[in-house]
Amino acid sequence: MTAATEIPETPQQISETPERNAAPERLELVRQFVNTLDVEEQADSLTGPSDLKAWLAQKRLLGRQDRVSATDHRRALDFREALREILAGHTDGHVAPGTVRRFDAVVSHIPMRLRVDDTGWVRVAAAGTGFDAAQAELLARVYEAMEDGTWERLKVCAEGTCRSAFFDHSKNRSGHWCSMAVCGNRAKVSAFRQRHAADAARSQGKASARKKA
Numbered sequence: 001m002t003a004a005t006e007i008p009e010t011p012q013q014i015s016e017t018p019e020r021n022a023a024p025e026r027l028e029l030v031r032q033f034v035n036t037l038d039v040e041e042q043a044d045s046l047t048g049p050s051d052l053k054a055w056l057a058q059k060r061l062l063g064r065q066d067r068v069s070a071t072d073h074r075r076a077l078d079f080r081e082a083l084r085e086i087l088a089g090h091t092d093g094h095v096a097p098g099t100v101r102r103f104d105a106v107v108s109h110i111p112m113r114l115r116v117d118d119t120g121w122v123r124v125a126a127a128g129t130g131f132d133a134a135q136a137e138l139l140a141r142v143y144e145a146m147e148d149g150t151w152e153r154l155k156v157c158a159e160g161t162c163r164s165a166f167f168d169h170s171k172n173r174s175g176h177w178c179s180m181a182v183c184g185n186r187a188k189v190s191a192f193r194q195r196h197a198a199d200a201a202r203s204q205g206k207a208s209a210r211k212k213a
């Protein structure tokens with residue numbers, strides 16, 4: 001993989017500040033990659049190949065001399081949204097077969113290799129050069145998280161208008177929202193209103209039935 005030269009940050013390239021939703025160590029970069037799209041605000045940090053190249057370079061996954069094409073950009077967005085679907089499955093407790101097939105189709109084009117580390121363990125590592133190597137590094141971090149048991153704790157907020165990736169630090173892995181105070185409260189208010197509307201509809205139906213009787 002080509003070492004990237006540090007470049008000045010622009011507003012679209014500034015990484016998320018450390019927070020309680022952050023994932024441990026190398027998995028955090030995967031979370032940040034998914035969150036390059038703010039679903040609620042419809043703000044995408046990777047609007048084109050140049051933005052993607054800048055983000056990958058800032059994360060030291062790509063060098064200034066490496067190129068990112070329109071096809072690479074499309075592949076990156078497909079990878080990002082396939083990851084989001086997998087993480088949503090972690091939140092729901094079930095990853096749908098269609099999600100698995102989509103993820104498999106996306107990652108099948110990412111070059112990987114096997115290597116043996118100093119302890120004799122066989123590991124999956126990134127292969128290829130340029131953009132291919134950058135994607136492979138993200139996928140290698142996903143595999144590492146699967147090995148160490150942290151992967152299933154990386155989730156997507158269950159609040160439908162948010163869908164941001166967060167790391168579930170709860171002891172029983174029961175986290176559903178990136179923020180209990182914001183998204184969790186919003187979801188509970190929405191559920192309360194739905195129950196209230198359903199109760200009102202049932203009451204109205206019973207009243208109408210009594211009048212007809």
